[in-house]
Amino acid sequence: xxxxxxxxxxxxxxxxxxxxxxxxxxxxxxxxxxxxxxxxxxxxxxxxxxxxxxxxxxxxxxxxxxxxxxxxxxxxxxxxxxxxxxxxxxxxxxxxxxxxxxxxxxxxxxxxxxxxxxxxxxxxxxxxxxxxxxxxxxxxxxxxxxxxxxxxxxxxxxxxxxxxxxxxxxxxxxxxxxxxxxxxxxxxxxxxxxxx
DNA sequence: TATACGATCACCT
DNA sequence: GGTGATCGTATAC
Numbered sequence: 001x002x003x004x005x006x007x008x009x010x011x012x013x014x015x016x017x018x019x020x021x022x023x024x025x026x027x028x029x030x031x032x033x034x035x036x037x038x039x040x041x042x043x044x045x046x047x048x049x050x051x052x053x054x055x056x057x058x059x060x061x062x063x064x065x066x067x068x069x070x071x072x073x074x075x076x077x078x079x080x081x082x083x084x085x086x087x088x089x090x091x092x093x094x095x096x097x098x099x100x101x102x103x104x105x106x107x108x109x110x111x112x113x114x115x116x117x118x119x120x121x122x123x124x125x126x127x128x129x130x131x132x133x134x135x136x137x138x139x140x141x142x143x144x145x146x147x148x149x150x151x152x153x154x155x156x157x158x159x160x161x162x163x164x165x166x167x168x169x170x171x172x173x174x175x176x177x178x179x180x181x182x183x184x185x186x187x188x189x190x191x192x193x194x195x196x
Numbered sequence: 197t198a199t200a201c202g203a204t205c206a207c208c209t
Numbered sequence: 210g211g212t213g214a215t216c217g218t219a220t221a222c
Contacts, residue, residue, distance in 0.1 A: 041203070050203070052218095060218060078215030080204050097203055126204045136217095176203055 003151045005144045008068035012087040012094040013188065016042040019085070020192040021165040023152045024101055026132040031108045033132055035101030035122060036154070038192040041174045043084070044094045050180035053093030064093035069144040073129070073136050080126030081135050085143055085151070099125050099175075099189075168193040 003022065008015055017040075025034040043051035052074070053061045063072045064086055072084040072095050084095035101122040105114040122128040129135070134149070143150050171187040178184055 043203075052203080055219075058219070074203085075215095075217060077202060077204050078217070082203060084203085099203085124204065174203070179202085 001153050002144065002146060003069075003153060005067070005069040008085060008087045008144070009089065010087070012042045012044045012096060015085075015087045016040040016096045016188070016190050017166075017169055019096060019098070019151065020169060020190060021154055021162075023154060024098060024132075025150050025152055026134070027146075027148050028133060031106050032114075033104065033106045034114065034152075035104040036192075037098060037100070037151075038102045039098075039100035039123075040190050041097040041099060042094070042188040042190075043097065044088075044188070045092060048180075048186075049183040050174060050177040050186075051093065051095075057093075061093060063140055064095050065091055066140075069142060071134075071138050071141045071143055071149060073134060073139040075136060076126070081129040082125040083129055083132075083134050083138075097125060098128065099123075100191075101128055102192075104131075165192060 019037050019040050022037050023034045024037055025032060045051065046053050046056060048054060053064050057065060066086060067090050068087050070086045072086055073081055076082050083098045086095045088094045103116065104120045104122060105116045107114045120131060122131055138149055141147060141149060170191045170193055172189045173185060173187060174189045
């Protein structure tokens with residue numbers, strides 16, 4: 001089931017946690033690629049010095065002030081892109097950075113089922129965007145509709161998987177934000193431990 | 197117009 | 210542990 005706008009319109013830390021275990025799905029010309037989200041980070045409001053919106057509204061951060069459930073994609077270090085999903089209410093800037101995907105699989109045009117791609121590991125926002133061909137053309141696109149990019153909950157959620165995931169979430173400090181003063185110590189990075 | 201630097205990654209020692 | 214690649218963005222002039 002595709003995640004609806006309402007899912008993203010609430011507390012960013014909650015959304016960051018609940019995205020763990022969900023599928024990120026990318027539709028390309030000739031195939032669909034998906035993976036399970038296993039690492040996220042929350043960036044919340046102008047008071048969060050690590051959040052791009054800490055400097056207020058700019059052309060770049062405007063998307064974070066918009067409605068929830070849309071993609072915020074930006075270029076970093078001149079060579080990589082990062083994918084975020086906008087959360088919370090209009091005019092409150094917040095988003096969840098998608099950092100890692102596991103169990104990458106693809107559905108080819110002439111096939112009926114997803115096939116796991118063993119060789120690929122998308123551990124890191126830059127690598128993830130590169131493999132899924134996510135760049136700034138997708139900035140602002142609606143994640144709550146089956147277009148080029150969306151998020152779906154795993155089928156087993158109703159059978160108790162949700163509780164299992166909750167028990168396996170680890171919180172830690174966010175990566176690469178040493179400049180963010182006291183905010184760098186917030187435990188706003190969430191990882192899904194291996195369920196083995 | 198000029199400059200400094202980053203929500204990264206691969207490669208080096 | 211450290212560094213370079215590479216360019217959009219914010220900020221200073």
